[in-house]
Amino acid sequence: xxxxxxxxxxxxxxxxxxxxxxxxxxxxxxxxxxxxxxxxxxxxxxxxxxxxxxxxxxxxxxxxxxxxxxxxxxxxxxxxxxxxxxxxxxxxxxxxxxxxxxxxxxxxxxxxxxxxxxxxxxxxxxxxxxxxxxxxxxxxxxxxxxxxxxxxxxxxxxxxxxxxxxxxxxxxxxxxxxxxxxxxxxxxxxxxxxxxxxxxxxxxxxxxxxxxxxxxxxxxxxxxxxxxxxxxxxxxxxxxxxxxxxxxxxxxxxxxxxxxxxxxxxxxxxxxxxxxxxxxxxxxxxxxxxxxxxxxxxxxxxxxxxxxxxxxxxxxxxxxxxxxxxxxxxxxxxxxxxxxxxxxxxxxxxxxxxxxxxxxxxxxx
Amino acid sequence: xxxxxxxxxxxxxxxxxxxxxxxxxxxxxxxxxxxxxxxxxxxxxxxxxxxxxxxxxxxxxxxxxxxxxxxxxxxxxxxxxxxxxxxxxxxxxxxxxxxxxxxxxxxxxxxxxxxxxxxxxxxxxxxxxxxxxxxxxxxxxxxxxxxxxxxxxxxxxxxxxxxxxxxxxxxxxxxxxxxxxxxxxxxxxxxxxxxxxxxxxxxxxxxxxxxxxxxxxxxxxxxxxxxxxxxxxxxxxxxxxxxxxxxxxxxxxxxxxxxxxxxxxxxxxxxxxxxxxxxxxxxxxxxxxxxxxxxxxxxxxxxxxxxxxxxxxxxxxxxxxxxxxxxxxxxxxxxxxxxxxxxxxxxxxxxxxxxxxxxxx
Numbered sequence: 001x002x003x004x005x006x007x008x009x010x011x012x013x014x015x016x017x018x019x020x021x022x023x024x025x026x027x028x029x030x031x032x033x034x035x036x037x038x039x040x041x042x043x044x045x046x047x048x049x050x051x052x053x054x055x056x057x058x059x060x061x062x063x064x065x066x067x068x069x070x071x072x073x074x075x076x077x078x079x080x081x082x083x084x085x086x087x088x089x090x091x092x093x094x095x096x097x098x099x100x101x102x103x104x105x106x107x108x109x110x111x112x113x114x115x116x117x118x119x120x121x122x123x124x125x126x127x128x129x130x131x132x133x134x135x136x137x138x139x140x141x142x143x144x145x146x147x148x149x150x151x152x153x154x155x156x157x158x159x160x161x162x163x164x165x166x167x168x169x170x171x172x173x174x175x176x177x178x179x180x181x182x183x184x185x186x187x188x189x190x191x192x193x194x195x196x197x198x199x200x201x202x203x204x205x206x207x208x209x210x211x212x213x214x215x216x217x218x219x220x221x222x223x224x225x226x227x228x229x230x231x232x233x234x235x236x237x238x239x240x241x242x243x244x245x246x247x248x249x250x251x252x253x254x255x256x257x258x259x260x261x262x263x264x265x266x267x268x269x270x271x272x273x274x275x276x277x278x279x280x281x282x283x284x285x286x287x288x289x290x291x292x293x294x295x296x297x298x299x300x301x302x303x304x305x306x307x308x309x310x311x312x313x314x315x316x317x318x319x320x321x322x323x324x325x326x327x328x329x330x331x332x333x334x335x336x337x338x339x340x341x342x343x344x345x346x347x348x349x350x351x352x353x354x355x356x357x358x359x360x361x362x363x364x365x
Numbered sequence: 366x367x368x369x370x371x372x373x374x375x376x377x378x379x380x381x382x383x384x385x386x387x388x389x390x391x392x393x394x395x396x397x398x399x400x401x402x403x404x405x406x407x408x409x410x411x412x413x414x415x416x417x418x419x420x421x422x423x424x425x426x427x428x429x430x431x432x433x434x435x436x437x438x439x440x441x442x443x444x445x446x447x448x449x450x451x452x453x454x455x456x457x458x459x460x461x462x463x464x465x466x467x468x469x470x471x472x473x474x475x476x477x478x479x480x481x482x483x484x485x486x487x488x489x490x491x492x493x494x495x496x497x498x499x500x501x502x503x504x505x506x507x508x509x510x511x512x513x514x515x516x517x518x519x520x521x522x523x524x525x526x527x528x529x530x531x532x533x534x535x536x537x538x539x540x541x542x543x544x545x546x547x548x549x550x551x552x553x554x555x556x557x558x559x560x561x562x563x564x565x566x567x568x569x570x571x572x573x574x575x576x577x578x579x580x581x582x583x584x585x586x587x588x589x590x591x592x593x594x595x596x597x598x599x600x601x602x603x604x605x606x607x608x609x610x611x612x613x614x615x616x617x618x619x620x621x622x623x624x625x626x627x628x629x630x631x632x633x634x635x636x637x638x639x640x641x642x643x644x645x646x647x648x649x650x651x652x653x654x655x656x657x658x659x660x661x662x663x664x665x666x667x668x669x670x671x672x673x674x675x676x677x678x679x680x681x682x683x684x685x686x687x688x689x690x691x692x693x694x695x696x697x698x699x700x701x702x703x704x705x706x707x708x709x710x711x712x713x714x715x716x717x718x719x720x721x722x723x724x725x726x
Contacts, residue, residue, distance in 0.1 A: 058653045254648050276648030283645045286615050286637040289660035291425045296659070298652030 002026040002037065002085075006111035007345045010063060010071040012055025015352050019053065019076060021345040024067050026115045033090035034118055038100065042145035043080035043109040044333060045351045045360045048302075052076070059302050061106035075108025076348065081144035082114070082121065091118045099126040099139070101148055103309065105302050110348055112338070112364055122313065124320060135324035142361055143323050143330045150331065151319045152312065153301045154183035157250055157272050158193065160304070160311075161297070166192030168244030170218070172261045174198040174226070175252040175277060177208060179331040179359065182215055184250060186328050189216025194242055196235065198226045198261065215329065226260045235264050248272070255280030267292045274299040333361035368393040368404070368453075372433055372479030373707045374441035378422025382714060385420055388707035389441060391434035393481055398435070400458035401487050405468060409508030410448030410477040411695070411722045412713050414638075415664075419474075420444050426664045429474040435483060443476025444710065446664075449494065449507035450482065459486040467495035469511050469678070471671055473664045478710050480700075480725060492678050502685045506692050508722050509541075514690070515677045516663045517545035520611055520633060523661070527555055532602055534558040534625050535611035536586070536618040537638060539571055541693055541720055544578060546611070548690040551579030556605065558598070558625070560618055563587040589621050598625055609633065615641030623650050623658075632658040695720035702726070 004026050009018045028037055051057035053076055063072035084098045094100065100121040102109065107120065124147070127138025139147075158164065158171060171188065175181045176197025188195045197212060199205075201222040209220045219238055225231045239246055245266035251258045252275035262271045262284055271294065273282050288294040305312040322328035334357065338347055351360035374389040393404055418424040428442035452466040462468065468491035470477065475490070484490040494510060495501040502510070520542075521533070533550055535543050538559030550557045559575055561568070563585035572583040582601060588594065598607075608629075610622035613636030623632055623646040634644060650656060667674040684690045698713050700706060700723050713721035 251648075258648075259643065273648050273651050275652070281620060281645040282648045282651060283643050284658070285643050286634055286641065289634045289644070289658070290637070290662050291660075293660055293662075293665070295657060296651070297657040298648075298655050300652045300655065303653075303655060 002028045002113060004111060004113035005344045006067060006075045006108065007077070007348045008067070008069060008073040008075050009053050010069065010073040012053065015050060015053045016349045019345045019349055021343050022067060022069055022073070026113060028086050031086050031088045031115070033088040035088045035115060036084055036091055036094050036118055036121065037086040037113065037115050038082035038121065039085050039113050040109065040111060040364045041081045041083055041099070042141040042361050042363045042365075043077050044146050045077070045348065045355055045362070046079060046149060047355070048149075049077050050352055050355070052078075059105060061108055074106075075111050077109035078102070078105045078107065079146060079148050080107075080109030081124070081141055083126070085113070088118070093118055093123060094121070097126065099124045099144060101144065104306065110344075110362070112344070122316065124316070125324070130324050137324050137326050139320065139323055140330070141363060141365065142333050142335070145361060146330065146333065146359070147316065147319055148312075149301060150179045151183045151187075151328070152305065152315050153274060153299070154180050155187050155315050155319060156301060156304060156311070157274065157299050158184060158187055158191070158248070161272065162248045162270050164191075164193045164247055165244060168242050170194040170196055170239055170242070170244055170246040171248040171250060172196040172198070172246050172264050173250035174223070174257045174261050175250075175275070176212060176217070176220060178252060178277075180252065180274070182212070182331055183328070185212055185215050185217045187322075190322060190327050194218040194244065196221065196238070196246070196264070198223055198257065223257055223260075227256055232264065245269075250274065251282065252277055254278045254282050256283065259283045259285055262288055262294055262296070265292070265294055269294050271296045272299040273297070331359065333359045335361045335363050337363045366395045368395065368481055369702070370434070370479065370481035371706045372441070372476070373444045373710050374433070375420060375444065376441060378420055378428075378442075380421060382417070382420060383711055386444060386707045386711060388705045389433060391437065393434050393483060394436065395454050398454060398456050398483070400456040401485050402456045403452055403459055403462050403484050403486050403490075404454040405450035405482050405484065405491075406453045407477070407480050407723075407725045408449045408451055408467065409504050409722050409724045410445050411509055411720060412445070412710060413447060413512060416445050416447075417714055419446070426473055429476065431476065443479055445477035445479075446470075446473050446475065447509065447511040448477035449504065449510075450491075451497070453481075456486070461486055461489075462491065462493070465497035466493050467497075467507055468493050469507065471674060473667060478706065478723070480706065492675055494678065494682060502682060504724070505695075506685050508724075509692055509695065509720070510678060510681055512663060513541040514545040514549075514681050514692070515674065516542050516635065516661075517549055518677050518680060519663060519666065519673075520546065520609075520635065520661055521549055521553065521555070523609060523631060523633060527553055527608075528606070529554040530556060530605060532556045532558060532581075532605050532607040533609045533611065534560070534607055534622055536560045536616075536622065537613045537636075538580075538583060539575060540613060540638075542613065542635075543611075544575075544693045545690065547575060547578045547580045549684070552684070552689055556581040556602070558582045558584070558607075560589055561585050586616075586618050589618065594621070595624050611635065612644065614638055615644050619644040620646045623647065623656055626654065626656055629655045632656060633661045634658065635661040693720075695722050697722050697724045700725050
């Protein structure tokens, strides 16, 4: 028997009140033929995980008593990296020691171990496998544990809707300093697209601009510049220099900022909204719609990949390859290790509390 | 034989309409008509808001500069984009049009505020809509077929897989476009929800009129702001699929249109009456429901694909002939040769009582 611990909730509300610790046994001597037992290496805390616990997120895990809880409960967390401990006799895609991530959202990643079907997990190469394949780098735990939301969001927004011409075309984004924003800058650089990133003005602006340019940003501007009508001419001259167009805008802010990035789109351009950090509505000048034929659409990686697993797999492969080749840097997380000293639910509750200081990753190795 | 004609012309767009628009008289010498030319006489030409904005110079579809009559080199912009004309003379080589045909210009910027025009048949300038012989549709229908009903039909054609009982929600509920939209949607078995402005004296009457045309639900813009509105709407539509939201206003109703849309719905903006320059809506509603917002502009579609406009007009002709749609009321200003056409147009522009159409004796 293997003792597993999970952070569960049976009702929604303040995470510090509803997240409970649950201990249960996994029978590791009798693994069903199509099942695997995995051990958690790392699980992050995403804003959407918190919203899910609070009950304000439209995608929700099913609450069941399958883990032996008194009340129907769900395990928190959607992203995480796991290592295979045991495999059933008919399992084809996994062997002991392999790394994997959940195939779908709502797996419940905030736990030490899981017993699941083979198809519930999607393989990633572990560092020994990458090395054996002649790759200069293996995945880190942070890279594996945070691969399925932010890097996939950035890649799919850049590639799934609009065909940008390498060397010529541009995308513009607000939230240039966000995790997704930094992935978008790097992926654009790898693919040869020009990026125009809007960041909030700040004391150490030069340092931030340098950091983003080191990641591969073509141009970085402040939101004051973004809102300034006269600044449009400067942007136009940059775009003219590459004989391209700004075909895509990525908006995670809303309000004035969304109108200002949309205004810089060329005719027939697309704005994708994937978040609303300012809590202000998406705002668009009507004239952009009618006379420049700008389209505005929503982007939600969960909905897009839920029904198209091949798209998720092929995107994961690209991102993994870029990590292995050292072309892509992951957004760092603040890591806290589960040692048993603190209850697992308390570790996650503290992590949620600390999320305002940066993304939190709970590790188990 | 010579025709004395006049046109409402301008050489440069500008804000002072009375100074910009000029009544220009010209002659058409029928003996000098070239073999491929067609001479048409105006029957009815509306004045649309977009026509006025074009003369003001703030419309992205510019006028076309063209000569008047058959022996002048001067080129003018002529006001107006919509109207029905009757063919009064054709050159020897013209096969597609005959005297007595009723035609509308195929492309925008024909310049319809004029008594007569000469066009070249080789340029395929017209769509035939009726004739003296068959009276397929009447003058009211023919004069106003080009813009509002075409817009309504093409908006519905956003989707080609409508299911019986799907829903459309629209603001500016009693606009001309929406009065056609209600009728056409009903033919397709699509339900419609119309939002009208609150505070109208005749609100009950107006709601009843729209329902008589075929509207399923009509609300005023205060009723939809109630916190329970979306929940109530779900009940009233029996959780129906609200696929399309149509915005031609741009005020705070837009956010509610987005809230009312079902999963994967589309908001289309095709106008900004009242001078609203921006639309705003909740970002999470957009991304979690996968809502797309985009524009629709008839003029652009027609320029890009004139055949689409021909197809649209032909569909509308059938609907008129089958008596399943009717054109809404509008005001007629009668023109006779003794009048100054530019003055009549200016007078109609200043009128605030609904759509104006110049009708020619």
